[in-house]
Amino acid sequence: MKYDFIVVGHGLAGAILSYTLRKRGHQVLVIDEPRASGASRVAAGLLNPIAGKRFAKTWLADTFIPAADAFYNELEARFEQQLFVHKPIYKIFSSIGEQNTWMAKSGGGEWGDYILATHTQSINQPGIDDPNGGIMIGRGGNLQVALMLDLLEQELTGKGLLLPERFEIDKLQLTEGGVKYKEQEAKQLIFCEGFQVIHNPYFRWLPIQPTKGEVLEVQTQNFDPECIYNKAVYVVPVGGSRFKVGATYDWRQPDEEPSATGQQELSERFSQIASQQFQVVHHWAGIRPAVRDRKPLLGTHPQYPQLAVFNGMGSKGVLMAPYLAQHFSDVLEGKAEVVADVHICRYLSLYYDYIK
Known part of the structure; x- marks a missing residue:
């Protein structure tokens, strides 16, 4: 089957991005190996607008918090369950x-x-x-992350849009029209693997x-x-x-x-x-x-535009992911450019060192 996007990983970042793309009418296949110990499921889902001993307002809090409120309110209405406390x-x-x-x-x-x-x-x-x-x-407040992931996984499973298996990168083929993974094809594949990106030959140069x-x-x-x-x-x-x-x-x-x-x-x-x-x-x-700089990593691969990454939220995913998923969806649809603060191009020197 041909999809618009394949999303690899269904932790907090992958779940929010894949839902955002589906809501916009895109056909999205999610590939994720079920793991009870994933960082998203372990976390308490804290959203704190004031960070650290220096009492600094969290970066872009005025932008991220309204987007997060709207996103979690929407999911609560969709599933008729409280998710954000x-x-x-x-x-x-x-x-x-x-x-x-x-x-x-x-x-x-x-x-x-x-x-x-x-x-x-x-x-x-x-x-x-x-x-x-x-x-x-x-x-x-705090997001009940595991419950949100379970509800979204059930929805994906019911629609036949989830492959609950380990992604085998050696089975990935890059084609003129996008990508092919086993029997599945898509225009673009987006890696939302969390720390596992360090094993990804296309994006392991990123400073995770x-x-x-x-x-x-x-x-x-x-x-x-x-x-x-x-x-x-x-x-x-x-x-x-x-x-x-x-x-x-x-x-x-x-x-x-x-x-x-x-x-x-x-x-x-x-x-x-x-x-x-x-x-x-x-x-x-x-x-x-x-x-390294405590900012997320968004963007398409410098050489292979059919591959993209949405990663690096660290401990701030509950706060950042809803807004950044909207922003990156705009980018993937050709409506915007990735903002410089989170663009992977800020580490292009590492990529050039990597491919030498």
Whole structure:
């Protein structure tokens, strides 16, 4: 059968892009090997508009957040299930110095409704250790990523548009009219493989750094389920007095095996937020596709225009992917050029070194 696009990978990026293309009327085939340990399924799906210890507004937050809200609202209406849980994020100051850093930056007018309140003292929430206070962040929350992926996979399967198998790149043929993979043909093939792109002979020159992230699910009591907590790690309510705690960042040993070191690190950091006892219920690990400059990687291959890549969202996929999927769909339809900040051409020197 002839398709407009073949999408390889159905993690967060591939799922959102393939849905966006299908919604525009394109025939899309998705190829994905089912893997319970994929980074998208492990993640808590956090969307946080304020990043890091420097209290910087997340890159292009004013653009990405409205697009993300509209996209997840649309999916919720389509499947009649809640997928995105809007919750304030309480970012706890780790020291008076961190509080002072925020107070020096907070006088600007760029924060809008991203900051709901600033607390210079503890909010006196039972079980929460916040002697220096913190900031309450709005416009955030968490996506139930695994549920969204399951619903979209069921839809693809019902329409006969999903091949649940490992993509064998040696079976890919480039043709004058596009690509052929086994018995399937398409005008273009888009790789949304996450960190697996490092094994892809067409795109392994891209500066993807596989980064292991570990996540715990813990059970405890006396937490406010209306709030997400953040202090070195996030604590996301998932129901039934259970919370996801994460995540670690390890680029030295990028495997998908939960480690004792990771569990100890997350447990210690959770104890810096919560003063009560807890039990570890689950422990997962996944590998994120991190990029050198922390910007996504979008574009068509420098030599083979029938091949494209949509990758490198790292830990920000829930925030970035809906808008970038719309943008890249415009590019694939010939209506736009990839914006410079995310275009793979910014690393063309690596490609030329690769093909020498």
